[in-house]
Amino acid sequence: xxxxxxxxxxxxxxxxxxxxxxxxxxxxxxxxxxxxxxxxxxxxxxxxxxxxxxxxxxxxxxxxxxxxxxxxxxxxxxxxxxxxxxxxxxxxxxxxxxxxxxxxxxxxxxxxxxxxxxxxxxxxxxxxxxxxxxxxxxxxxxxxxxxxxxxxxxxxxxxxxxxxxxxxxxxxxxxxxxxxxxxxxxxxxxxxxxxxxxxxxxxxxxxxxxxxxxxxxxxxxxxxxxxxxxxxxxxxxxxxxxxxxxxxxxxxxxxxxxxx
DNA sequence: ATGGCCGACTCGGTCGGA
Numbered sequence: 582x583x584x585x586x587x588x589x590x591x592x593x594x595x596x597x598x599x600x601x602x603x604x605x606x607x608x609x610x611x612x613x614x615x616x617x618x619x620x621x622x623x624x625x626x627x628x629x630x631x632x633x634x635x636x637x638x639x640x641x642x643x644x645x646x647x648x649x650x651x652x653x654x655x656x657x658x659x660x661x662x663x664x665x666x667x668x669x670x671x672x673x674x675x676x677x678x679x680x681x682x683x684x685x686x687x688x689x690x691x692x693x694x695x696x697x698x699x700x701x702x703x704x705x706x707x708x709x710x711x712x713x714x715x716x717x718x719x720x721x722x723x724x725x726x727x728x729x730x731x732x733x734x735x736x737x738x739x740x741x742x743x744x745x746x747x748x749x750x751x752x753x754x755x756x757x758x759x760x761x762x763x764x765x766x767x768x769x770x771x772x773x774x775x776x777x778x779x780x781x782x783x784x785x786x787x788x789x790x791x792x793x794x795x796x797x798x799x800x801x802x803x804x805x806x807x808x809x810x811x812x813x814x815x816x817x818x819x820x821x822x823x824x825x826x827x828x829x830x831x832x833x834x835x836x837x838x839x840x841x
Numbered sequence: 842a843t844g845g846c847c848g849a850c851t852c853g854g855t856c857g858g859a
Contacts, residue, residue: 590858591848615858617849642849643857691859728859747859780859783846794859824847824858 582609582832586686586724586797587816588780588825592616592647595823596624602816602827603631609651610679612686612724616645623647638662640672646686646725648677655680663713667705674710676717682834683717687725692746700746703728707755714762719802720834723764726780726797726825729756731766734776735795747796764800767810767830777812780825788817799830806833 585608589595592613603611611633616623620639628635629652637647638661650656657678662669668690676685687710692703707729714723729752733739742748760766768777778793787793799810808831817826 594848615848691857693857693859726859742859745859782859785845787846796859821847 582682582834583829584608584610584612584684584722584724584799584832585813585827585829586612586614586726586799587827588614588688588726588797588823590615590617590823590825592618592624592645593622594821596627597820598816598822600627600631602813603633603649606813606827606829608649608829609654610684610722611649612684613647613649614645614686614688614726615643616647617642618645636675636677638672638675641670644672644688646672646675646688648675648679648684648686650679663706663709665712666709667702673706674713680834681720681837683721685713685717685721685723685725687723687727689726689728691728692752695744695746695749703746704751704755707752707759711755711758711762714759714764720805721764721802722799722805722832723759724799724828724830727756728796729753730794730796731756731769731798735778737776737778737792737794742794747794759800763802765803765807767799767801767807767832768795768812768828770807771810778826779812779828781817783824797825797828799828801830801832804835807831808833
């Protein structure tokens with residue numbers, strides 16, 4: 582199956598690119614973050630016209646997560662929000678069952694400034710995320726914007742980010758703790774040595790200079806075979822792109838899972 | 842020269858993003 586995660590930085594602003602993506606890549610599951618819209622603003626009809634249904638946890642003007650599946654795909658056991666997350670009003674986690682696969686779409690807080698209350702909340706959110714992983718059964722995929730560059734190989738210049746959020750040891754320890762629950766960072770599993778990014782700042786021609794970070798990820802339980810996992814850079818180009826590129830994984834579920 | 846871009850909210854200028 583083809584599973585994609587994409588921080589779209591406003592679903593309303595990004596709909597033309599989302600529709601283009603659905604037509605070009607026909608994902609079986611598309612996890613979205615930063616949809617930035619209310620329940621009433623969800624573009625159900627436009628997505629339906631592209632053959633997809635959206636299951637969303639809409640939030641305030643800055644968050645919101647969703648999962649898109651083909652319109653004929655059943656979706657079960659939708660759950661929004663993490664037990665014990667620090668700011669339950671922020672829409673940063675949705676989990677659904679697609680066949681026998683459990684899928685989570687996550688938008689980890691940015692953290693803003695090291696040592697700030699929002700930074701502490703980011704760490705607490707990552708702790709709550711790990712706790713939820715331990716409760717979910719495999720096969721499981723959690724995909725989204727983790728707002729952590731796991732190692733120095735995931736930033737274009739470690740010196741630029743020295744002491745900044747996304748690269749601090751407490752953040753990296755917590756990302757590592759997510760993997761210690763048994764999940765595999767799909768991109769790193771198939772691309773152990775490359776330096777590639779999923780996010781580039783809009784400013785200063787960062788994308789053109791390839792000054793980015795790898796902060797989006799697909800994490801999968803080890804019973805799932807990762808055939809490939811790659812960054813769809815074309816969708817960071819062109820008209821009104823998000824500042825994140827989609828991350829696309831081809832996954833083979835274990836025997837008996839998600840038949841049909 | 843220490844910002845450059847973008848979107849939401851709202852209709853001018855902040856705030857947040859990473």
